[in-house]
Amino acid sequence: MAVEVKYVVVRNGEEKMTFASKKEADAYDKMLDLADNLGEWLQQAPLNLDDEQRDGLSFFLAENKDALGLILRGASPAETGKKPTEAKAKKTASNSKEGSASEKQAA
Known part of the structure; x- marks a missing residue:
């Protein structure tokens, strides 16, 4: 045998999801906390969202x-498909290229 x-994530007495690792369960629980906070924040928005729409939107976000x-940091929606580490690496590479060009101009 x-x-x-x-690991079971439980919210308001209801089982939401089951995971094989504590790390995954904790990450999902944290995401649900964020969705709850976003839902409360969206209630203040000047939009007419019913509860189901607000819950769906907050969960998606x-x-x-x-x-x-x-x-929110200014990336285009097309760039959001990239992993954050890729975006950082691209930005760092472009910054180092700019720095070397300015060093050439100063010389």
């Missing part, structure tokens, strides 16, 4: 928080 350890962060 095998023993399996499962929480699931895509990395892409949302990039957009």
